[in-house]
C-alpha cells in the first residue's frame with residue numbers, strides 16, 4: 001500500500017510573525033482557514049479515492065504555524081482528524097503538522113499526543129543566528145534545538161525544514177545547518193531553495209537591488225551536497241523545492257524554482273560520486289551498476305552526466321542490478 005500526505009492548509013492563520021520570504025496566502029492560494037466541518041468533508045470525500053488507489057495517508061496540517069492557532073480551533077481540527085484515524089486506519093494512519101520552533105512546549109505537545117499526532121515538522125530554515133535574524137524569523141537556533149529535543153522526548157517523529165539562499169545566507173551556512181539537523185536526530189527533512197515572492201520583505205529587497213538568492217547552478221550543487229549528506233545519515237529528504245498552488249507562479253520575482261529541481265540535484269550528486277570513483281580508478285571505460293529506479297540519476301537530467309563524463313574522457317554503460325545504489329567497475 002502506498003503512503004501519501006493529505007494536506008490541509010491553514011494559511012498564515014495564527015502565525016505571530018512575518019518572515020522575510022513568506023506570503024502564505026500566495027503560496028497556498030487559500031485565504032480562509034478551513035473549519036473543522038470543512039476538514040471533515042475533505043477527509044470524507046477522500047476516503048473512496050484513497051481506497052480506490054490503495055493508498056494510506058497521513059493527515060497533514062500545513063501552511064501556517066499549527067500550534068500557534070487558537071487552542072480551541074486547533075483542538076477541534078485535531079479531534080476531526082483523530083476521528084478518521086481511529087475509524088479508517090487503512091486510509092488514514094497518522095496526523096502531522098508543521099509549526100514554528102518557538103511554538104512548541106509541553107502543554108501543546110500533551111494535546112498533540114492526546115489526539116494522535118505522529119510527526120511534527122519544524123520550520124527551522126537555518127541554524128545560523130544571523131540568517132535567522134536578517135530574515136525576521138523571530139527565534140534563534142536555540143529554539144530549534146530545544147523544540148527538537150522536546151519533540152523527540154515525547155516520541156513524535158521530527159521533521160526539520162531548511163531553506164537555502166536566504167538574505168545573508170551562504171552555502172557553507174547551509175551545510176552547517178544540515179550538519180546540525182543530523183545531530184538533532186531529524187527523522188525526515190525538507191529543503192526549500194528560496195523563491196522570492198512579490199509582496200514579501202525579500203521581494204522588496206530584491207526590487208531595490210539589495211538582495212539576490214543563490215543562482216540556479218550554485219543551488220543545484222548545494223542541494224546535491226545536502227542530499228548526499230542526508231542520504232549518508234539515512235534521513236529521508238521528503239521534499240526538495242517548493243510546490244506551487246493557487247496564484248503562486250505569477251508572483252515569483254527571483255530565486256530558484258524548477259519543477260525538476262530534485263531530479264537535477266540527484267543527477268548532480270550521482271555525477272560527483274561517479275567522477276570521484278572514476279578519477280580514483282585510473283581507467284577510462286566503465287560499467288555502472290544500479291537499480292532500475294536510479295537509472296535517471298546515473299544518466300543525469302537530460303543525460304547530462306553522460307555528456308559531462310564523456311567530456312572528461314570517460315565512457316560507461318549502465319547495467320541494471322536490483323537493490324544496488326551505485327557500483328562502478330572498470331572494464332578493459
Ligand code: SF4
Nearest residue numbers: 015017018019022064
Ligand atoms: S512563521 Fe511560517 S507562516 Fe509565519 S510568517 Fe514565517 S514562514 Fe510564514
